[in-house]
Amino acid sequence: MQPSTPDLTGARQRALNYWQQDGLPGLVTGVACLLGAVLLYTAGLQPQPAWAIAVMLTALVLFLVFLFAATAVVNVLKARLTYPRTGYATPPGEENSHVPGSRLTTLALAESGMQSDATLLSSLTAWGDRARPSWWILLTVVAACLITRLVANAWVCAATGLILGLLLWLASTVAHESISWIEIASLPATGIGLTAFQVSSSHRLAGFLAGGGAALSIAGALRLQRYLRGNPRSPA
Amino acid sequence: MTSELRQLAQLDRLIHEPARLMIMTTLYANREADFLYLQRECGLTQGNLSSHLARLDAAGYVEIEKTFKGKYPLTLCRLKRAGRRAFEDYVRKLQVVEASLP
Numbered sequence: 300m301q302p303s304t305p306d307l308t309g310a311r312q313r314a315l316n317y318w319q320q321d322g323l324p325g326l327v328t329g330v331a332c333l334l335g336a337v338l339l340y341t342a343g344l345q346p347q348p349a350w351a352i353a354v355m356l357t358a359l360v361l362f363l364v365f366l367f368a369a370t371a372v373v374n375v376l377k378a379r380l381t382y383p384r385t386g387y388a389t390p391p392g393e394e395n396s397h398v399p400g401s402r403l404t405t406l407a408l409a410e411s412g413m414q415s416d417a418t419l420l421s422s423l424t425a426w427g428d429r430a431r432p433s434w435w436i437l438l439t440v441v442a443a444c445l446i447t448r449l450v451a452n453a454w455v456c457a458a459t460g461l462i463l464g465l466l467l468w469l470a471s472t473v474a475h476e477s478i479s480w481i482e483i484a485s486l487p488a489t490g491i492g493l494t495a496f497q498v499s500s501s502h503r504l505a506g507f508l509a510g511g512g513a514a515l516s517i518a519g520a521l522r523l524q525r526y527l528r529g530n531p532r533s534p535a
Numbered sequence: 536m537t538s539e540l541r542q543l544a545q546l547d548r549l550i551h552e553p554a555r556l557m558i559m560t561t562l563y564a565n566r567e568a569d570f571l572y573l574q575r576e577c578g579l580t581q582g583n584l585s586s587h588l589a590r591l592d593a594a595g596y597v598e599i600e601k602t603f604k605g606k607y608p609l610t611l612c613r614l615k616r617a618g619r620r621a622f623e624d625y626v627r628k629l630q631v632v633e634a635s636l637p
Contacts, residue, residue: 305556305626310564313576378605386572387609389565 315391319477321381322522325515327373331365332512334358339505380523384530439463439486439511447503453494456503460490481521485514537635542628549594550625554579555587559614559622562597567613588612596621 318324341347341355365372370390377387443459464487471478489510498506550559557577561568568576574584591597596618600611614622 305560305563307560307564310560310576314565317572375605378607382569382571382604382609383607386575387569387604387611388572388576389567 314388316477317385317388318391320385320522321377321526322519322524323373323376323381324369324519326519326523327365327369327376329512329515329517329519331362331369332508332515334362334365334512336505336509336512338362339508340502343501343505380527384527384532439466443486443490443507444504447493447507448500451500453497456490456493456498456506457487458490460487460493460507463487463490479518479521481518482511482514485510540632540635542631546628547621547625549590549596550621552587554583555591558584558587558591558612559596559618559625562612562614563619563622567611570610570612573612591618594618 335358338355338358341351341358344351347355374390381387443463446459447456464483464485467478467483467486471483486507489507492510493503493506550556554577557579558573561573561576570581570584570588573579573588574581577584579587588597588599592599595615597612598615600613602609602611
């Protein structure tokens with residue numbers, strides 16, 4: 300039997316997939332996006348009734364909590380749902396500061412002489428790139444917001460939504476990002492919806508955030524449901 | 536016997552055992568992991584994992600800490616500096632042998 304070096308990249312990748320597996324990170328990001336949409340919508344209302352100010356302030360506080368303590372929120376939820384079922388592993392991003400693994404993996408792969416520099420580089424960065432697929436969706440939503448804000452024509456929403464949906468589809472097929480079809484379809488659907496309802500440019504940002512957030516939340520909730528069904532809590 | 540093959544004889548036998556190698560690799564890739572995660576990741580029974588962890592603990596390679604995450608009790612395992620170094624040394628030796636293979 301041929302000796303082979305331990306598969307560190309694979310172990311890291313599995314840990315990253317494990318973080319996403321229960322859908323909670325996507326769900327939390329989706330809720331943050333929805334809160335952001337509520338915040339932007341109420342902020343754009345003219346004139347602003349008292350209820351809108353109250354809703355805006357509540358959404359602002361919750362949005363900031365979700366924005367700055369997303370990992371902590373996910374961890375609290377995972378402590379109740381995930382860890383008792385399938386165990387705890389260091390969340391992605393936190394393991395880097397303590398694991399000088401890249402150097403070793405570089406050595407392992409380079410000395411095996413089986414991989415070109417390009418493959419080596421991609422295999423080393425792959426786990427980092429796939430850490431948080433939700434960021435892909437967030438970035439595309441932000442890009443959509445900027446474009447639709449600058450161009451007044453309503454059709455720009457449909458065009459932007461379709462292009463961004465295509466980009467997400469490419470990211471899922473070519474770059475093998477774990478993006479569900481709900482998330483891919485959400486942006487074109489939101490764009491077409493915004494065009495059909497002739498939404499003013501001041502509310503388009505809220506519209507795209509709401510569409511992306513709803514998609515992330517639904518996809519996360521479905522993933523969570525599948526996870527909970529597949530991993531029933533064992534009686535203590 | 537070539538010098539590359541001699542490296543095989545110098546491999547750390549404590550790490551070289553397949554179950555313990557899986558545990559070490561998982562703990563090296565993650566900063567820390569709990570007992571249940573290790574058990575699922577390595578496909579070991581509770582008793583088996585306990586005994587392997589006890590051996591690694593006795594060798595000073597891992598540290599085991601009983602703690603809580605919310606209300607959920609965790610048995611956290613992480614590599615000590617000695618364990619990290621031993622694992623890196625093990626991998627390096629294995630790479631030398633691997634590189635010499637046709």
